[in-house]
Every structure is written in structure tokens, then in C-alpha cells.
Amino acid sequence: MNKKDDFRSYCTTQKDIPLFLTPAWMDLICGDNWDVLIEAKGKNIHGFLIFPLNQKLGFKRILQPQLTPYSGVWINYPDGQKDLTKIAFEKKVxxxxxxxxxxxxxxxxxxYPTFTNWLPFYWKEFKQTTRYTYKIFKGQSPEALRLQVKDSVRRELSKAERTLQVYLSVDVKDLFDFKVRSFKEQNLSFNLSYSFIKRCVDWCISEGKGQILYAKDExxxxxxxxxxxxDKNCVYYLFGAADPEYKNSGALTYLLWNxxxxxxxxTKDFDFEGSMLEPVEQFFRNFGATQLPYHQILKRNSLLLKLKSILGK
Structure with missing residues (x-):
């Protein structure tokens, strides 16, 4: 049995490992082009660093996988650790x-937003950028949720609830087409292929880890x-889109609310999966979600890539 097989076996026994850090997700998104480093004492795994392997134009790159909001580090903290001991444990691992x-x-x-201590990366000369997501935490009543949303969201929900019906589907074609059209309206290209999206959606649905929701009229x-x-602890909004012809019907708001x-x-949190785009950020915030920072970690060892970055190319 090789290292990845041992790691897969271990992850099947650890239900708290987030979806995007599992070997099954990396297999789905990256195929064989990923690796994992494990810090362990005997059979007790203290933590791991899982990452994709990309090679393009002669450069060896470890880049954020497609369709994957978070990746990187998972630490298995011993029970009952105090804060001071926890930080020392993080540093060592x-x-x-x-x-x-x-x-x-x-x-x-x-x-992941739950990972807050990037100092060991800083000490190894990595750079950091703070990015943001929005999350609605579990344990809130429907009444409390309604009270915390902005009036604009409440109005869109009321309109959509009167005219639209939400249903489950296993067919991603309409959603993919909406996404492509919405990008085209902004003079942008949607750089994920239909075959890739379909494969990911089909796997998530078959494994009981995802679903497609559509909103239709009468x-x-x-x-x-x-x-x-x-995963066990959180629902993630991975992507969505509206038909440009019906972008004012409140359908996307209604689906997110569902x-x-x-x-x-x-009993799970809901992660909007963030955006640094101002209009999108405001849309997510209007649901009454909590802003959470997360770390983007960067290091360039190639002089050519450093120069290209400086020149903005």
C-alpha cells in the first residue's frame, strides 16, 4: 500500500476533516496530480498538508485547485489543549x-477560515493576503434568520416565494449555461469546461455530498x-447563476435561502464561499452573514515568475 492509500484509509475514520481537504475531493479535482505531507508520531497523525501538483511551461506550481475554495493544512489537536500549548503544537507541526x-x-x-495561525509560513518567507468569506452559523431559528437579513433580501424572498418553485435536479446543463451567459455579459470567459463541471456534480450527488437546486415559474x-x-459541519455555496432574462426575479436569493x-x-454552518468582488460581497452580506477572514499563502522561488509578478504580466 502506498502513502496515498494509507492516507485515504486514515481519512475514512476522521469525520471532521473538511470536504476540500479529503483525498476523495483531490482525486475528483486533480486526478493523480496531488500529494500530501503527513506529520505523525507512530500511528497518531498530528496534521497534514495536502496540495495539487501543477506543471506548465516548465514551472512547478502548487496552486489552488479549480472549484475548490480552500485547501492546505489540517491539524489534529490533542484533546484538552490550552491556547499556549495549542500554538506551540501548531508551530511544531x-x-x-x-x-x-x-x-x-x-x-x-x-x-480554511478556521485556520488562523500562518506565522510558521511567515517565518519561512511566505507572503500572505487576507481574503474574506461570509458564513451563517448553525443553531438559528427561521424567525431569527429572517430578522437579520436586509430589507432588499426580504423583498426578493417575498416576491420569489409567490411566483417560483424550488426543486432538486441531477442535471447541471441549465446551470452551466446560465454561468457561461452571465460571464459573457461581463465580457469574461468561464474557464471551466462542461465535462469537468458535470463530473464533479455527478460525483458529489452520487456520494451524497452535494445537490443542484433550480427555481422555476408556473x-x-x-x-x-x-x-x-x-461535509459534516458545513454547507458550501460552490457556484450558482441566474438566467439573464430573469435576473430580477429574486430566484438566486430564494435558492440561497433554501x-x-x-x-x-x-445543524450545519452555511458558507457563501466568499468573494472579493464588491457587488457580490454586498449581496452575501445582506443575508446577515458573519464576515470571516482567511489566509491566502504565496511564495515564488522562480526569479522569472517574481519578475513577471512585478511587471504585472
Whole structure:
């Protein structure tokens, strides 16, 4: 049995490992092009660093995987650790993992919002950028959720609830088409292929880790769709889009609200999966969600890539 097989076996016994750090997710997104470093004492795993392997134009790169908001580090803290001991434990585990990284020209990954201590990366001359996501935490009643949203969201929900119906689907084609059209309206290209998206959606649905929601009107016209995935603790809004013809119907708001209610019913948080785009950030914030920072970690060892970055190319 090789290292990855041992790691897969270990992860099947650890239910708290977030979805995007599991070997099953990396297999889905990266195929064989990923690796993992493990810090352990005997059979007791203290932590691991999981990462993709990219090689393009002769450069060895460790970059954030497609369709994956967070990646990187997971630490298995011993029970009952005090804060001071916890920080020392993090330093020991992370320092060992970072030192054993393979040679690379560039590393650029997003750590989970729950991971807050990036100092061991800083001490190894990595750079950091703070990014933000929005999360609605579990344990809230439907009434409390409604009270905390902005009036604009409340109005859109009321309108959509009167005219639209939400239903489950296993077909991602309409959602993919909406996404492509919405990007085209902004003179942008959606850089994920339909075959890749379909493979990811099909796997998540078959494994009971995701679902597609659509909103349609009484004539059967689909107004919007969202793709949600989840693990033991959280539901993630991975992506969604509205038909440009119905972008003012409130359908996307209604679908996200259904996702939030689903997360609450399953005692899970709901992660909007963040955005640094101002209009999108405001849309998420209007749901009454809590802003959470997370770390983007970067290091370039290639002089050519450093120069290209400085020149903005």
C-alpha cells in the first residue's frame, strides 16, 4: 500500500476533516496530480498538508485547485489543549510540513477560515493576503434568520416565494449555461469546461455530498440554479447563476435561502464561499452573514515568475 492509500484509509475514520481537504475531493479535482505531507508520531497523525501538483511551461506550481475554495493544512489537536500549548503544537507541526514541501517555483493556496495561525509560513518567507468569506452559523431559528437579513433580501424572498418553485435536479446543463451567459455579459470567459463541471456534480450527488437546486415559474421556465456541497459541519455555496432574462426575479436569493434553511435543519454552518468582488460581497452580506477572514499563502522561488509578478504580466 502506498502513502496515498494509507492516507485515504486514515481519512475514512476522521469525520471532521473538511470536504476540500479529503483525498476523495483531490482525486475528483486533480486526478493523480496531488500529494500530501503527513506529520505523525507512530500511528497518531498530528496534521497534514495536502496540495495539487501543477506543471506548465516548465514551472512547478502548487496552486489552488479549480472549484475548490480552500485547501492546505489540517491539524489534529490533542484533546484538552490550552491556547499556549495549542500554538506551540501548531508551530511544531507546520514547521515540519513546510520544510518537507517539494521544490516549487510558485505556491499559492487558500487556507480554511478556521485556520488562523500562518506565522510558521511567515517565518519561512511566505507572503500572505487576507481574503474574506461570509458564513451563517448553525443553531438559528427561521424567525431569527429572517430578522437579520436586509430589507432588499426580504423583498426578493417575498416576491420569489409567490411566483417560483424550488426543486432538486441531477442535471447541471441549465446551470452551466446560465454561468457561461452571465460571464459573457461581463465580457469574461468561464474557464471551466462542461465535462469537468458535470463530473464533479455527478460525483458529489452520487456520494451524497452535494445537490443542484433550480427555481422555476408556473410556466416551467428556469430562472436560476445553485450547486451546493457539504461535509459534516458545513454547507458550501460552490457556484450558482441566474438566467439573464430573469435576473430580477429574486430566484438566486430564494435558492440561497433554501440552502441556508437546509444547513440549519442539518445543524450545519452555511458558507457563501466568499468573494472579493464588491457587488457580490454586498449581496452575501445582506443575508446577515458573519464576515470571516482567511489566509491566502504565496511564495515564488522562480526569479522569472517574481519578475513577471512585478511587471504585472
Amino acid at each position: 507546520l514547521s515540519s510540513l513546510i520544510e518537507r514541501l517539494p521544490e516549487f517555483d510558485e505556491l499559492n493556496i487558500n487556507l 410556466k416551467g421556465a428556469i430562472h436560476a440554479g445553485v450547486f451546493l456541497v457539504w 440552502g441556508i434553511e437546509m444547513a440549519q435543519s442539518q
